Amino acid sequence: MxxxxxxxxxxxxxxxxxxxxxxxxxxxxxxxxxxxxxxxxxxxxxxxxxxxxxxxxxxxxxxxxxxxxxxxxxxxxxxxxxxxxxxxxxxxxxxxxxxxxxxxxxxxxxxxxxxxxxxxxxxxxxxxxxxxxxxxxxxxxxxxxxxxxxxxxxxxxxxxxxxxxxxxxxxxxxxxxxxxxxxxxxxxxxxxxxxxxxxxxxxxxxxxxxxxxxxxxxxxxxxxxxxxxxxxxxxxxxxxxxxxxxxxxxxxxxxxxxxNIGQNVYNDYSNIDTVNETVDVEDVSNNTAEKLYPNTVFKIQLAASSNKIEPKSYNFKGLKNISMEKEGKIFRYFCGNTSDYNEIKKMAEAAKSKGYRDSFIVAYQNGKRVKLSDAVNSASN
Known part of the structure; x- marks a missing residue:
């Protein structure tokens, strides 16, 4: 015993x-x-x-x-x-x-x-x-x-x-x-x-x-x-x-x-087409109008780190809707969560203005991360 x-x-x-x-x-x-x-x-x-x-x-x-x-x-x-x-x-x-x-x-x-x-x-x-x-x-x-x-x-x-x-x-x-x-x-x-x-x-x-x-x-x-x-x-x-x-x-x-969000922070460009990738979407009459992709969720990847940091706004220079994912020993940090592509582009600009110059948009479909171009093109077809 x-x-x-x-x-x-x-x-x-x-x-x-x-x-x-x-x-x-x-x-x-x-x-x-x-x-x-x-x-x-x-x-x-x-x-x-x-x-x-x-x-x-x-x-x-x-x-x-x-x-x-x-x-x-x-x-x-x-x-x-x-x-x-x-x-x-x-x-x-x-x-x-x-x-x-x-x-x-x-x-x-x-x-x-x-x-x-x-x-x-x-x-x-x-x-x-x-x-x-x-x-x-x-x-x-x-x-x-x-x-x-x-x-x-x-x-x-x-x-x-x-x-x-x-x-x-x-x-x-x-x-x-x-x-x-x-x-x-x-x-x-x-x-x-x-x-x-x-x-x-x-x-x-x-x-x-x-x-x-x-x-x-x-x-x-x-x-x-x-x-x-x-x-x-x-x-x-x-x-x-x-x-x-x-x-x-x-x-x-x-x-x-x-x-920043801890030591050993680095840029992680896995699973995207190009660094700082942007995708053209069809013109809309009003640039502020919604461009929705109902089956897709867009986020901004801010950074990746070997350290775990609480996903809170104050740890990321006041950016909102912070989330974290872990893959192996690496933690990835995101802001935003929307199906509106115009909205996520505005968030991307806000993140860069806060100092996250290498941040980029990522896309998820059915909870799985996919290439941004694939997500937009599949929705347009």
């Missing part, structure tokens, strides 16, 4: 997430970039209290400061798992992010160790690289023992058993690249702006990260058990500087999305 434990855990984790999250959590919001900020611990869970400092208070102060900075941007929506000193179960933190249709989940904590270890480190979900990472995750996960009837909520998960962590990584696997990118940007701001010791981007099995449907990181802002660092993190100056670095990391990440 022991050898099957990881697989049983994966199965029940899937059921837990699927049935405890409302359906609308899977329907992405398209108007704002949503960031969920999670202050670790709270209420009857003080977190670590190295040198008498309280993790729950420091984490909350930093979260509120990060949120205040983000809220100055009208295209960003901030949601907090807690804004006061209350206890929030781990399972509810991820659920808050999913129900908010969030684009990022950032959980903020303070570290502890029996040595003089100090510095910042940011975690993404993954199997432990070493015993130290396991111990950090273990401490954060043990908060489930404070919850009533925790066994029924966590389906046999045991923070003390390395076997229990095997199934955690599956949920977040598709967001690992984006989570790692965000984590690295946060760490870079700590190191370059504040000259903090950079302990790196690491992987470990944090329950609070595993059930989220978006890029997610857990930031360990420093060690309260290292007194100079504890004094710094407990001060208004330290909390202000740390929150600014995390805020800049989030904004750096968003700026990369705004600039």
């Amino acid at each position: 022991r050898t099957h434990l990881p697989y049983i855990f994966v199965f029940f984790s899937f059921l837990f997430v699927s049935f405890s999250t409302p359906f609308y959590a899977f329907q992405k919001n398209t108007d704002k970039f949503v960031v969920v900020l999670d202050a670790g611990h709270g209420g009857n869970d003080p977190g670590n209290v190295g040198n008498g400092f309280k993790e729950k208070e420091i984490a909350l102060n930093i979260v509120l400061a990060v949120g205040k900075s983000l809220e100055k941007h009208p295209n960003i929506k901030v949601i907090y798992t807690r804004k006061t000193d209350v206890f929030i179960p781990l399972r509810d933190r991820a659920k808050i992010a999913n129900n908010a249709n969030a684009d990022l989940f950032v959980s903020i904590h303070c570290n502890s160790h029996h040595s003089s270890a100090h510095g910042t480190e940011t975690f993404v979900l993954g199997l432990h690289e070493n015993q130290r990472n396991f111990e950090i995750a273990k401490k954060e996960n043990e908060v489930i023992f404070l919850e009533d009837d925790y066994k029924s909520h966590y389906e046999g998960f045991d923070p003390n058993s390395p076997e229990s962590f095997i199934g955690l990584t599956l949920m977040q696997e598709e967001y690992l690249d984006q989570s790692t990118q965000l984590a690295r940007l946060i760490q870079d701001n700590f190191a370059k702006t504040l000259n903090r010791v950079d302990r790196g981007v690491k992987q470990a099995g944090f329950w609070v990260l595993h059930s989220t449907y978006m890029p997610s990181v857990l930031v360990e802002t420093g060690f309260l058990t290292y007194k100079p660092e504890g004094v710094y993190l407990n001060s208004a100056k330290g909390q202000g500087e740390v929150s600014l670095s995390i805020y800049k990391g989030i904004m750096d990440y968003k700026m990369k999305l705004d600039r």
Whole structure:
């Protein structure tokens, strides 16, 4: 029975997430970039209290400061798992992010160790690289023992058993690249702006990260058990500087999305006749009149990338009706969806004016992509 434990855990984790999250959590919001900020611990869970400092208070102060900075941007929506000193179960933190249709989940904590270890480190979900990472995750996960009837909520998960962590990584696997990118940007701001010791981007099995449907990181802002660092993190100056670095990391990440749709973007001219192909259609008395092809759907292919980016308007310079298709390891991104050829030509001009100079019109018939010339000619016959 022991050898099957990881697989049983994966199965029940899937059921837990699927049935405890409302359906609308899977329907992405398209108007704002949503960031969920999670202050670790709270209420009857003080977190670590190295040198008498309280993790729950420091984490909350930093979260509120990060949120205040983000809220100055009208295209960003901030949601907090807690804004006061209350206890929030781990399972509810991820659920808050999913129900908010969030684009990022950032959980903020303070570290502890029996040595003089100090510095910042940011975690993404993954199997432990070493015993130290396991111990950090273990401490954060043990908060489930404070919850009533925790066994029924966590389906046999045991923070003390390395076997229990095997199934955690599956949920977040598709967001690992984006989570790692965000984590690295946060760490870079700590190191370059504040000259903090950079302990790196690491992987470990944090329950609070595993059930989220978006890029997610857990930031360990420093060690309260290292007194100079504890004094710094407990001060208004330290909390202000740390929150600014995390805020800049989030904004750096968003700026990369705004600039284009991710790394490794390239022009993809597969399945079209010629680059920037246009097709002459029969003259109509009014250039604005509809030229409909009832059995055909036209779209504008904007780009292709090896990175998965949420198909949202703000990620594509405000263009509307964004969609995504995956073929192999490549994601293709489109705007528009119409059977009116005149309308799609206007959309193509709008896309080029936004900077997508190599974008082009594509056509679909019965859900299958076809050459644009074939679609138009077949409709004309």
